[in-house]
Amino acid sequence: MVRDDHQPEQSTSTLGRASVVSGDAAFAVGHRIGDVWCAWQDNPLEGVADRLWVATTDASSWAAIDHDGSDTDVFTVWQHGPRRLWEEIEAAHAWWIENGSPGPDRFGLTVTTDGEHRAWLDTLDRSWPLPALG
Template sequence: MLMRTQRDDVDLLREVVRDDHEAEVSETVLPRRVVVHGEAAFAIGHRIGDIWHAWQEAPAEGVADRLWIASTDRSSWAAVDHDGGDEDVFTVRQYGPRRLWDEVEAAHTWWITNGRPGPERFGLSVTAEGHHQAWLDSPANSWPMP
């Protein structure tokens, strides 16, 4: 289930990615599909909160598929490319004040460290001031949701 702030729409990229953006390039071994499918995706969405994603098949020569993630304020984005080969190393490009793929990797590590919790272990509370708090197992283990 996608978080309320996640949207799957490649057209939104036109509002986010600009020609003058000089992205930082790195590599990752984290399978990019965990960001959008399964229990890890649910946990990552709760940890990061204010992102959306889009998936592109064959967006450029030499790229079999690309996962885009972007912050809802449109200030940061990341693209994770797979060349279609058998090697599970992916090229990452990140731009903006937030390093979104780094946040994804940290959230994935948190998920593993906490025993790979499923959706039934998560909760959401709203404070009297209207602030949203996500939590794992108990409201005592909470963090703010943007």
């Protein structure tokens, strides 16, 4: 995933990382952004207490979100690739909040006969495309 020639962009975020990798928010965010996986890493390097990795399944884009272990809720974000995954996650999380923090029972998935995958909230007319897997 991370290669020597990658030159990630650095930014900061105040979105709590744990809130997007567990519970209803994680379910909603996953349905909004599609083909992404995540992993948690404790003490990955000096000065970083923990890191959340997020990457596309094809490994073309990734983000690492670091916490230094302090009491502040500001995280360092490193992103690389054509997609800005953490920005997508922040937008998906905001969408989830704006829609009343829906649980999994309000989501659906439709696969058409031509192979298109569409996720939706409450009704089919509130749908968005997902990349087809495999």
